[in-house]
Amino acid sequence: MALRIAQVSSRVTVPVPHSSRVAASVPSPVAENSKLKLTPAAVLGASRSRGNSHGAGIPPTTGSFAHTTITTRLPAILDSMIRDLEEDVSLRASEDPLDWSGVAAAQAAAALAELRGLRLSMPADGPLEPLHVAGASEDTRCWQMLKSGCCCQPGGGVRGAGSGGGRLLLESANECVQLAAARWQQQQQHKEEEEGCSEGEDVRASGGISRGQSGPDAVPSAVASGTGTGTGSTGVSTGVSTGVSTGVSTGVSTGVSTGVSTGVSTGVSTGVSTGVSTGGGAGPPAPTWLALPWLVVECYMYAAIHAALQRQAVFAGYDPFSRQKAAAWVKSAAAAADMAAEVELLRYGLMQHGGEAPPPQPPQLPSSSESPATATATQTGGTLPPPAAAARAAVLAGLSMALWGNKADLSLMVNAAGLDALALAAAAAPPPPSASLDRYDDTCTAMPAATASPPPPPPPPPSSRVIVDDTAAVWEVIERLIARRAAAAGTSSVVVGGGDDDDDDANEGDGDGIRVDIVLDNSGLELFADLCLADLLVSAGVRGRVVLHGKLIPWFVSDTVSADLEALLRSCEAAEPPSASVSSDAWQAVRRAAARWRGHLAAGRWRWEAHPFWCTPAPFCWMAAAAPDLYDSLSGSDLLVFKGDLNYRKLTHDCRWPHTTPLREALQGFHPAPLVALRTLKADVVVGLKKGQSEQLSAADPDWLTNGKWGMVQASMSLTG
Ligand SMILES: O=P(O)(O)OC[C@@]1(O)O[C@H](CO)[C@@H](O)[C@@H]1O
Numbered sequence: 001m002a003l004r005i006a007q008v009s010s011r012v013t014v015p016v017p018h019s020s021r022v023a024a025s026v027p028s029p030v031a032e033n034s035k036l037k038l039t040p041a042a043v044l045g046a047s048r049s050r051g052n053s054h055g056a057g058i059p060p061t062t063g064s065f066a067h068t069t070i071t072t073r074l075p076a077i078l079d080s081m082i083r084d085l086e087e088d089v090s091l092r093a094s095e096d097p098l099d100w101s102g103v104a105a106a107q108a109a110a111a112l113a114e115l116r117g118l119r120l121s122m123p124a125d126g127p128l129e130p131l132h133v134a135g136a137s138e139d140t141r142c143w144q145m146l147k148s149g150c151c152c153q154p155g156g157g158v159r160g161a162g163s164g165g166g167r168l169l170l171e172s173a174n175e176c177v178q179l180a181a182a183r184w185q186q187q188q189q190h191k192e193e194e195e196g197c198s199e200g201e202d203v204r205a206s207g208g209i210s211r212g213q214s215g216p217d218a219v220p221s222a223v224a225s226g227t228g229t230g231t232g233s234t235g236v237s238t239g240v241s242t243g244v245s246t247g248v249s250t251g252v253s254t255g256v257s258t259g260v261s262t263g264v265s266t267g268v269s270t271g272v273s274t275g276v277s278t279g280g281g282a283g284p285p286a287p288t289w290l291a292l293p294w295l296v297v298e299c300y301m302y303a304a305i306h307a308a309l310q311r312q313a314v315f316a317g318y319d320p321f322s323r324q325k326a327a328a329w330v331k332s333a334a335a336a337a338d339m340a341a342e343v344e345l346l347r348y349g350l351m352q353h354g355g356e357a358p359p360p361q362p363p364q365l366p367s368s369s370e371s372p373a374t375a376t377a378t379q380t381g382g383t384l385p386p387p388a389a390a391a392r393a394a395v396l397a398g399l400s401m402a403l404w405g406n407k408a409d410l411s412l413m414v415n416a417a418g419l420d421a422l423a424l425a426a427a428a429a430p431p432p433p434s435a436s437l438d439r440y441d442d443t444c445t446a447m448p449a450a451t452a453s454p455p456p457p458p459p460p461p462p463s464s465r466v467i468v469d470d471t472a473a474v475w476e477v478i479e480r481l482i483a484r485r486a487a488a489a490g491t492s493s494v495v496v497g498g499g500d501d502d503d504d505d506a507n508e509g510d511g512d513g514i515r516v517d518i519v520l521d522n523s524g525l526e527l528f529a530d531l532c533l534a535d536l537l538v539s540a541g542v543r544g545r546v547v548l549h550g551k552l553i554p555w556f557v558s559d560t561v562s563a564d565l566e567a568l569l570r571s572c573e574a575a576e577p578p579s580a581s582v583s584s585d586a587w588q589a590v591r592r593a594a595a596r597w598r599g600h601l602a603a604g605r606w607r608w609e610a611h612p613f614w615c616t617p618a619p620f621c622w623m624a625a626a627a628p629d630l631y632d633s634l635s636g637s638d639l640l641v642f643k644g645d646l647n648y649r650k651l652t653h654d655c656r657w658p659h660t661t662p663l664r665e666a667l668q669g670f671h672p673a674p675l676v677a678l679r680t681l682k683a684d685v686v687v688g689l690k691k692g693q694s695e696q697l698s699a700a701d702p703d704w705l706t707n708g709k710w711g712m713v714q715a716s717m718s719l720t721g
Pocket of ligand 1: 298644649
């Protein structure tokens, strides 16, 4: 909740000059000029030319992970979000009854009614209504202003998205639903034609699927176009029009969604029909929650939430998930302090070998007697000269933090009773030490050992929780970048600094043209871990620019919007930790990290970007056609780091590939630059495994694909290599 974060922020005591605060704050997302084109002609034609042959357009089968997510987890997420929204609204009303009356109260009621309607349509497998931004207002009053008397904080996340990126996003969500519905219809036709064709989704045990399902690039036989009167609807409308709504109900028929009654707001409320529509007339059946691919439906839900809130001016800038994000961050404080201490230790190691005077005392790790970072430096250094060994240790540790930070994902932790405190606590536990990427040796050795009794001998237990580990390839790329930078600067290869202790290179953001892009995932602890990686990259000598790609609107509960970055920085800058579980002393390393990070932002070493493409269900193989500006921009990068499960699903088009499919093949032509995915497995999509590995993992852990306990550092450094 923004309100709560603001309270945390108010404890900041580090004096920061106003001018530098402004310069260093997270800039607003730039969406107005972004291009996004998700039409069949743009997207399907482009991806078809790449010859993909796998199916991503499969509606979820009963009992599959996707089906369970749509029928159980997504409704629980909505329930929990609606509860938070209700609490926020009643809090606002009680705090400021005068301000919170009339129009504002009616707007809140309208948004809540719409969201409850959305929730009702899920168990009924109702239609995915076209989303509208009609009525979105540019009213400058926003949620934060009502609360605090000042408007949205600098770079306040979603502000303005309704007129630019927001509208674009909702249109894209509609287009994607149409595309998927058309594909669905085509698949139905195929099914009828080719009876007996296997459409099984669950590949957990088998390690693969049969090829030959209709491909995601299949040309739809009836792509929606045109509008109709909507008179064909025979649906049961449970849409709600409340408050002082003067909503006009107009039917919108897009060819795939029939009989949709959509309220057009002319006042403060929109009545959107989200009831069960059986459709009417000829044409394909309406796309519903269970008739389309999981990814499309899931993204649709977040776009629909945004639409419901965005239409009401009072919710401009409001993040309905911020309560959960703030609560999770409080529980992550100890883990963050540990990470920050380890980063200091790694930086100390770099300074020792980088020719700069090291601090008189090595920093202390708060919670472990043996320094994992030091261990890393010696263990992984091998034959490398000390500076390179220290740089390698820092980079590996950063990768490890960023990888396991992906366990902290709120969308997996919401249950019907709200936040699953146990899951949250487990995820917020400090990441295992960074002596190597393999954090879970103990757990693995505790697994049942293989016996010799035939037949057949069970596969040996996996030796690592990191099931694909391409860190060597990633380090090679980074080492080359460090060398390039060092050659250009005429310095030793390892240059530690940045931020408060190293202001001489301010505005070096374009330095030597080196650029690493991190496509972020969750806020809070995962974001903190990602910033540690970015920090360590800079410290190790990658001194060009790190571009942080976030989301434009609240997405998948905990994904990072710019307001989350700002809130995290402010919380980290506070004199006192947000939780009593961390001592003030231990928190100092976090404060120093935050000061460095502000410095990186101010100097242009780090830059925030939020392209609307990231908030669509489109797979990345569509990016070149759908968002050419983004693809071109990424092509200028030296290394792309994709964080998290959702990005992985989009990298692989969320296809149920045979698990031994090479990543390059699954990317289907998407390759703007060398790339690496850091992901814990939370969806039944995986590629690049060795023969037999899938079976081995299934034997060790039946839920390995989805329980988030297994990780991958999976790279594709070139399209040919
Ligand atoms: O990208 P993240 O945060 O790692 O994971 C997102 C994600 O966990 O959310 C879904 C559940 O709704 C998952 O199955 C999905 O992949």
